[in-house]
Amino acid sequence: MGTLVVKDGRVLRPDGSIDRADVRIDRTAGRIDAIGADLFGDDHLDASGGLVVPGLVNAHTHVAMTLLRGVADDKPLQAWLEEDIWPLEAHLTPSAVRAGTELGLVEMIRSGTTAFADMYFHMPEVVAAVEKSGLRARLGYGSITVGKDADAARQECRDGLAFAREYDGAADGRIRTAFMPHSLTTVGEQFLREFVPEARAADLPVHLHANENREEVAPIVEEHGQRPLAYAADCGLLDADDFLAHAVHLADGEIDLLAERGTGVVHCPASNMKLASGMAPVQRLLDAGVPVALGTDGAASNNDLDVFGEMRDAALVGKLAADDASAVDAQSAVEMATAGGADVLGFESGRIEAGANADLAVLDLDAPHLTPQHDLVSHLVYAARGSDVRHTVCDGQVLMADREVQTLDADAVRERAISEATALLDRAA
Numbered sequence: 260m261g262t263l264v265v266k267d268g269r270v271l272r273p274d275g276s277i278d279r280a281d282v283r284i285d286r287t288a289g290r291i292d293a294i295g296a297d298l299f300g301d302d303h304l305d306a307s308g309g310l311v312v313p314g315l316v317n318a319h320t321h322v323a324m325t326l327l328r329g330v331a332d333d334k335p336l337q338a339w340l341e342e343d344i345w346p347l348e349a350h351l352t353p354s355a356v357r358a359g360t361e362l363g364l365v366e367m368i369r370s371g372t373t374a375f376a377d378m379y380f381h382m383p384e385v386v387a388a389v390e391k392s393g394l395r396a397r398l399g400y401g402s403i404t405v406g407k408d409a410d411a412a413r414q415e416c417r418d419g420l421a422f423a424r425e426y427d428g429a430a431d432g433r434i435r436t437a438f439m440p441h442s443l444t445t446v447g448e449q450f451l452r453e454f455v456p457e458a459r460a461a462d463l464p465v466h467l468h469a470n471e472n473r474e475e476v477a478p479i480v481e482e483h484g485q486r487p488l489a490y491a492a493d494c495g496l497l498d499a500d501d502f503l504a505h506a507v508h509l510a511d512g513e514i515d516l517l518a519e520r521g522t523g524v525v526h527c528p529a530s531n532m533k534l535a536s537g538m539a540p541v542q543r544l545l546d547a548g549v550p551v552a553l554g555t556d557g558a559a560s561n562n563d564l565d566v567f568g569e570m571r572d573a574a575l576v577g578k579l580a581a582d583d584a585s586a587v588d589a590q591s592a593v594e595m596a597t598a599g600g601a602d603v604l605g606f607e608s609g610r611i612e613a614g615a616n617a618d619l620a621v622l623d624l625d626a627p628h629l630t631p632q633h634d635l636v637s638h639l640v641y642a643a644r645g646s647d648v649r650h651t652v653c654d655g656q657v658l659m660a661d662r663e664v665q666t667l668d669a670d671a672v673r674e675r676a677i678s679e680a681t682a683l684l685d686r687a688a
């Protein structure tokens with residue numbers, strides 16, 4: 260396979276500095292092997308006039324919810340899930356999930372995302388789509404036990420563990436898995452106590468929704484007499500490899516607990532604003548040393564999968580939450596979307612440096628909205644959008660060149676998603 264050189268661009272380094280350099284990739288290893296002037300390789304990717312950045316990381320989403328984009332807006336979490344989303348999801352089929360996932364993967368490739376975490380249904384379909392797309396992912400089946408009898412509930416958790424065990428390391432190691440109990444309120448205590456130790460025994464991280472809104476926190480405090488994260492720790496959760504989605508409503512002791520444990524948080528600012536869940540204390544989490552990543556959440560609560568939007572939203576709502584315009588600055592937002600996200604998902608990505616996974620994106624800088632160029636880190640967060648991405652590379656493979664997706668047929672994927680989405684809504688009607 261040889262080497263690929265990303266030539267003549269400006270390169271964003273892990274410390275936030277930017278210089279002119281070529282980036283050479285060892286395609287067999289899927290790693291960056293050199294950064295410097297005048298590098299040559301077997302193939303070249305033109306980055307002239309562009310900015311080479313680490314591929315963005317979307318650390319919490321439900322990719323196939325692209326099929327439900329725009330079906331139910333302007334409602335709070337519980338009503339949105341119970342009245343709209345769950346009744347529709349009951350009619351999902353493997354082929355619908357496959358179509359919705361491929362649509363989401365095309366959208367992510369086209370906006371410079373190279374790694375993501377997905378929690379959803381029919382996960383073997385997601386594995387197949389990820390394999391074909393060339394992306395990197397941490398995948399899990401979302402297990403829910405509420406409203407199910409004990410046998411069905413136990414089966415949900417067994418299915419989640421079986422999926423995670425079977426597919427960890429798939430797609431030449433680009434796919435890793437996790438045990439994903441949906442949340443602290445939708446999975447019963449006995450099931451957490453029974454199955455989390457099994458995940459530990461299989462060396463699997465655990466990913467779940469936690470402390471998303473007030474209506475979710477209150478019943479836990481009522482039932483268990485402690486804050487949700489103290490309860491979670493009691494149930495064996497919050498290891499250093501684990502990661503929580505949302506973590507909006509946190510008591511001081513819970514922030515300390517996350518920092519002590521090294522448990523990651525995936526901040527989903529657009530979803531939290533759209534469902535009026537609240538404002539996560541992101542600057543306080545960063546100050547406490549909690550690993551923080553960014554996620555779009557599903558496309559039905561965002562309504563896109565563009566991590567550039569998440570960086571901007573994180574910086575903006577982070578300032579409101581802290582009542583401080585210097586909170587969640589541009590450099591912090593970029594770190595959360597790149598190295599921070601990769602660390603939370605357990606990938607050696609998110610940094611343009613020798614030895615790191617060759618996961619990167621090249622942005623065009625000649626658009627009016629990116630002119631003039633006083634500060635490119637500022638532009639990444641406050642002015643750029645996914646459509647500015649020219650090339651996307653993951654694991655040393657070019658997934659998009661000059662805005663043409665190479666690994667999936669974008670037009671066919673879109674057509675199939677439209678027909679699967681229409682059929683899904685028909686079945687549910």
Ligand SMILES: N[C@@H](CCSC[C@H]1O[C@@H](n2cnc3c(=O)[nH]cnc32)[C@H](O)[C@@H]1O)C(=O)O
Nearest residue numbers: 321344378379380401402403441468556557
């Ligand atoms: N096996 C489960 C499915 C869980 S997949 C993950 C679930 O999370 C849902 N989801 C999407 N966004 C959010 C959110 O913000 N909070 C909580 N759940 C969400 C999504 O619709 C999906 O139903 C079942 O039997 O229903």
Ligand SMILES: [Zn+2]
Nearest residue numbers: 468504556557
């Ligand atoms: Zn979610």
